[in-house]
Amino acid sequence: MSQHLMNTYARQPISFVRGEGVWLIDAEGNRYLDALAGVAVNGLGHAHPKLVKAISEQAAKLIHVSNMYHINEQARLADKLCEISGMDRVFFCNSGCEANEASIKLARLYGHNKGVKSPEIIVMEKSFHGRTLATLSATGNRKTQAGFEPLVSGFVRVPFDDVEAVRQVAAHNKNVVAILVEPVQGEGGINIPYDASGYLEQLRKICDDHGWLLMLDEVQTGIGRTGTWFAFQHTNIMPDVMSLAKGLGSGVPIGACVARGVAAETFTYGKHGSTFGGNPLATAAGFATLQIIEEEDLRAHAEKMGDVICNGLRGALKDVAGVNVIRNAGLMIGIELDRPCGDLVKRALAERLLINVTAENVVRLLPPLVISQSEAEQLVAILGKLIKQFLSE
Numbered sequence: 303m304s305q306h307l308m309n310t311y312a313r314q315p316i317s318f319v320r321g322e323g324v325w326l327i328d329a330e331g332n333r334y335l336d337a338l339a340g341v342a343v344n345g346l347g348h349a350h351p352k353l354v355k356a357i358s359e360q361a362a363k364l365i366h367v368s369n370m371y372h373i374n375e376q377a378r379l380a381d382k383l384c385e386i387s388g389m390d391r392v393f394f395c396n397s398g399c400e401a402n403e404a405s406i407k408l409a410r411l412y413g414h415n416k417g418v419k420s421p422e423i424i425v426m427e428k429s430f431h432g433r434t435l436a437t438l439s440a441t442g443n444r445k446t447q448a449g450f451e452p453l454v455s456g457f458v459r460v461p462f463d464d465v466e467a468v469r470q471v472a473a474h475n476k477n478v479v480a481i482l483v484e485p486v487q488g489e490g491g492i493n494i495p496y497d498a499s500g501y502l503e504q505l506r507k508i509c510d511d512h513g514w515l516l517m518l519d520e521v522q523t524g525i526g527r528t529g530t531w532f533a534f535q536h537t538n539i540m541p542d543v544m545s546l547a548k549g550l551g552s553g554v555p556i557g558a559c560v561a562r563g564v565a566a567e568t569f570t571y572g573k574h575g576s577t578f579g580g581n582p583l584a585t586a587a588g589f590a591t592l593q594i595i596e597e598e599d600l601r602a603h604a605e606k607m608g609d610v611i612c613n614g615l616r617g618a619l620k621d622v623a624g625v626n627v628i629r630n631a632g633l634m635i636g637i638e639l640d641r642p643c644g645d646l647v648k649r650a651l652a653e654r655l656l657i658n659v660t661a662e663n664v665v666r667l668l669p670p671l672v673i674s675q676s677e678a679e680q681l682v683a684i685l686g687k688l689i690k691q692f693l694s695e
């Protein structure tokens with residue numbers, strides 16, 4: 303451990319030297335089952351041969367040039383993203399918060415363009431949109447914001463999964479220009495709307511009625527994780543704007559703000575930019591990621607493995623007092639307990655299993671999309687035993 307790193311993370315006392323599929327391996331050769339995938343980043347697992355090949359070949363050709371030039375790999379990925387989403391245009395950046403920054407700037411500009419001088423964006427309680435000033439201001443968690451006031455203004459907060467609250471804002475606030483929402487809240491505790499497609503469909507209708515943009519933060523839900531390319535594809539609606547990052551580059555930093563219709567035409571020359579955004583290496587990694595997900599049919603597989611894990615855990619934890627609910631959207635899995643359970647992360651580590659706890663009492667699993675049935679069963683066996691033991695103390 304270095305004394306020269308800022309103390310921004312509570313790190314587990316472990317480091318890894320290489321990976322192989324869902325396994326991470328430490329310097330002593332111990333193998334850990336990775337059920338977190340770098341927080342929904344390593345969808346293809348670690349060291350996927352086709353990804354390694356695509357990245358190595360691209361690195362040998364060209365890593366970076368400026369956006370002052372046409373970048374073929376960037377254009378190819380934009381075309382692919384629009385083909386699989388039905389959206390129109392993409393702006394590339396380097397992370398999830400930057401993708402949301404772009405969405406927020408786009409919404410404000412959209413507002414100004416139609417004469418709203420002080421545009422506001424509806425955001426949700428318990429949401430997470432990132433750590434930059436605008437995105438932490440949009441985030442619905444006081445812990446993320448504390449100490450960084452004054453916050454960026456222009457956000458109106460309502461409870462998640464509460465259409466009536468949005469309608470009430472619509473009735474009296476003429477400055478609103480957009481809604482920014484996660485289809486499934488990740489950091490907030492794997493919160494799935496009660497009627498998941500109905501919720502988004504009703505938000506879509508409110509946006510249409512008022513000329514607002516529907517902006518989905520799919521940074522965690524996107525790129526196959528919930529069983530479709532994007533979570534909105536479980537519904538019949540389309541967003542106007544969608545933010546992507548995490549799984550898109552399989553670990554090579556990349557983010558994207560994807561837009562449709564009038565929103566896709568809002569950013570014009572000089573309105574936004576990024577030095578690294580969309581460089582040849584990152585966009586080659588993104589393109590390879592999408593190709594591999596397609597070739598290996600990983601969306602359907604993610605949905606199936608999500609069921610295997612959840613049904614397995616439901617069986618293992620049946621009649622165990624203290625388990626509130628087990629919920630999932632594909633391989634976004636939350637096991638909500640009746641008490642804080644941060645200690646489970648350490649206990650799992652001792653069993654060579656990597657998990658996460660979020661919102662204090664929700665065990666969060668985000669395994670690689672490539673997890674096999676037998677690996678999923680191993681995960682269930684270890685975690686089921688750990689949770690049972692933890693709750694019996």
Ligand SMILES: *Cc1c(COP(=O)(O)O)cnc(C)c1O
Pocket residue numbers: 396397398399400402430431432433484488489519520521522523547548
């Ligand atoms: C992780 C996450 C972000 C922030 O992404 P960074 O790459 O860490 O900036 C934003 N929104 C959601 C939904 C996320 O899960």
